[in-house]
Amino acid sequence: MAVGQCDFPIMHNVNGITLGTSNAGIKQTVRDDILVFQMAEGSTCAGVFTQNAFCAAPVHLAKANLAHNPRWLLINSGNANAGTGEQGMQDALQSCVEVSKVVAGLAEQVLPFSTGVIGQPLPVDKITLALPTAVSNLAIDNWDKAAQAIMTTDTFPKGVSKVISIAGETITINGISKGAGMIQPNMATMLGFMATDAKISQTLLQDCLALAVEQSFNRITVDGDTSTNDACMLMASGCSAVPEILAGTENYTIFADAVMTVCKQLAEAIVRDGEGATKLMRIKVEGALTDEEAVRVGKTIAHSPLVKTAFFASDPNWGRILAAVGRAGVENMILEDVQLFLDDVCIVRNGGRADDYTEEAGQAVMDREEITVTVKLGRGVAVQEVLTCDLSYDYVKINAEYRT
Amino acid sequence: MAVGQCDFPIMHNVNGITLGTSNAGIKQTVRDDILVFQMAEGSTCAGVFTQNAFCAAPVHLAKANLAHNPRWLLINSGNANAGTGEQGMQDALQSCVEVSKVVAGLAEQVLPFSTGVIGQPLPVDKITLALPTAVSNLAIDNWDKAAQAIMTTDTFPKGVSKVISIAGETITINGISKGAGMIQPNMATMLGFMATDAKISQTLLQDCLALAVEQSFNRITVDGDTSTNDACMLMASGCSAVPEILAGTENYTIFADAVMTVCKQLAEAIVRDGEGATKLMRIKVEGALTDEEAVRVGKTIAHSPLVKTAFFASDPNWGRILAAVGRAGVENMILEDVQLFLDDVCIVRNGGRADDYTEEAGQAVMDREEITVTVKLGRGVAVQEVLTCDLSYDYVKINAEYRT
Secondary structure (H helix, E strand, O other), rough: OOOOOOOOOOOOOOOOOEEEEEEOOOOOOOOOOOOEEEEEEOOOEEEEOOOOOOOOOHHHHHHHHHHHOOOOEEEEEEEEOOOOOHHHHHHHHHHHHHHHHHHOHHHHHEEEEEEEEOOOOOHHHHHHHHHHHHHHHHHHOOHHHHHOOOOOOOOOEEEEEEEEOOEEEEEEEEEEEOOOOOOOOOOOOOOOEEEOOEEEEEHHHHHHHHHHHHHHHHHHEEOOOOOOEEEEEEEEEEEEEEOOOOOOHHHHHHHHHHHHHHHHHOOOOHHOOOOOOOOOEEEEEEOOOOOOHHHHHHHHHHHHHHHHHHHOOOOOHHHHHHHHHHHHOOOOHHHHHHHHEOOHHHHHEEEEEEOOOHHHHHHHHOOOOEEEEEEEEEOOEEEEEEEEEEEOOOHHHHHHHOOO | OOOOOOOOOOOOOOOEEEEEEEEOOOOOOEEEEOOEEEEEOOOEEEEOOOOOOOOOHHHHHHHHHHHHHOOOEEEEEOOOOOEEEEHHHHHHHHHHHHHHHHHOOOOOEEEEEEEEEOOOEEEOHHHHHHHHHHOOOOOOHHHHHHHHHHOOOOOOOEEEEEEEOOOEEEEEEEEEEEEOOOOOOOOOEEEEEEEEEOOOOHHHHHHHHHHHHHHOHHEEOOOOOOOOOOOOEEEEEOOOOOOOOOOOOOOHHHHHHHHHHHHHHHHHHHHHOOOOOOEEEEEEEEEEEOOHHHHHHHHHHHHHHHHHHHHHOOOHHHHHHHHHHHOOOOOHHHHHHEEEOOOEEEEEEEOOOOOOHHHHHHHHHHHOEEEEEEOOOOOEEEEEEEEEOOOOOOHHHHHHOOOO
């Protein structure tokens, strides 16, 4: 189940970036579950990682290795290698060593990523056995297979491909992401991998990614749970004919906008595939004093189980939205100044139900599959948007049966 | 559905406090849905109220009238009179006027309370018609009927009765509470009404109540949603033969301990009746630097939909608990110092799964109906406990169908 059209797009080639997958049998016996990215020599790579204090062993290692001009990414699904103690770190290190043997590179140039169940030992032996096949499969047009290999409870693979033109030449930006539960990214998403053939320095690439993630992956929530393994990576091979993208230039603006667009689309795809989701809600908070305040109100609404179940039931029970705004911790908020809209239908005005509101009008909006909730706080000019999905029987079912 | 034994206890009489109920047909056609408390002249009354910025009209009015030596409480279920704007305040005021007419008292000596659906006009006419019956029913032994009259999605009435002896005389403390969803009380619970025949000043009674609520109702959560209508009241009629309870005395300590016990038992009853609950979890956080830190970690675990669904499934998926601790926002937490227990089974030690942990031992605990999760942070000496329940299909069902 997923909200809206979720077909995997046609992915353009990103010169200098190849991908290979294979089946290691970690949890999947049919689908591929490991993915190797290879970047051309001279590529740069930026990354943002989970803020969960107990981040997984591979996250620690990927952060550290980011400083060693990485050339390869190894991703496995089915096991998060989190909560695995010292053995987990040894296993992550060993995985990188195994990649380095097959590709004849350096272990510290490999960034490891894991996603799946927490607290079980990583089956390094299975990964080792499957690695040669993944590496021999490395190809420029494997984005669809890659998107499938990183899935866990996802119901569809998620990809975005964008081509921009600069001075008659093109730059391509591709991205894939995964995630359907334990989703409230904090400075990163569950897993997102993007690659471009742009030529750009590592520091500028890092700035560009951090800004884009803040406005995209950090604005979505499925269940308010921040994963131990979140990571979002942006690789740049430098193989495009467009000259190097430099800070403060118009070209940087064009490039950064495109990265932002790709991030937003990948983030939205994660919400559309939220565990058990039947509806997509855009929570738009306007008139806040600060961006932080707007995000706080948006996330409080987006996390409310009562709001989420009302949307699941297509019930315009707007009192639950108002109650969530009221408990968001915004100081000196005045109820009489707050307006609440479901799409273009005004529900709350002057501290109570709008005079012209009818239950029929509210119901008509709630029957839709994609709904924008707009809260106007009447305090300032800050505007922020948070994306979320509803809470259904299937969310409970998926998470109650996750390990069975 | 509720967790454990939830029989309504035998309630002792509280001299000076009478209760009367009747059916106003607000939402219920069979069960009584309005309740009037009458306090003897000279009684004192303390209250704590929701911190939700958009608190309901009756909450505003009850807060204000608390200063006017209240003699009556009017409670209705089925309609929260919240998000109802200026009309809501008029309706709350009118309700108090109607009570004052029937009892021949002053309207400002009436405290109104409402619980139920948010955003619909309060049917004052129905309440007015039902009031004379409720008042004519006023009796000292109506606690069971009172507990039933304030229920909404509750599946059982909640009451506690406690008698303490001081210098050969007795003081009785009774309490009833309601609440099953939109439960994360913040300085108050959904609705709790307690009465005692102790003689005690209003200011000391208020101190006593605030302290007890902080350690009881403010330590429970069902779904993390703080209601617009939370209130917890403690009435003291002064009719006991025990001399006035004075600050700083041993008698105050005895009395305050008893009030704390009543609050904790009423709060626990709310969690046992959490919407759709099949399990009761005590989240005990030890070794925190501060109480605030311990509560923060406890509530992060208690709010996690992933943790709650794992408990529903009786799945010892402890990685979700660890992930919740990790995202609780505690600075400089060291994973290697953290220990995690399910009842007396140690699951996590030294940053990973405990060497002696077996899935069978974890499963044996998870199969129980009441489970204590202990997290030892290894940072300090603060200890706090938070109570919560699991997240089941029925939570979604109850809240998806609430208004139908």
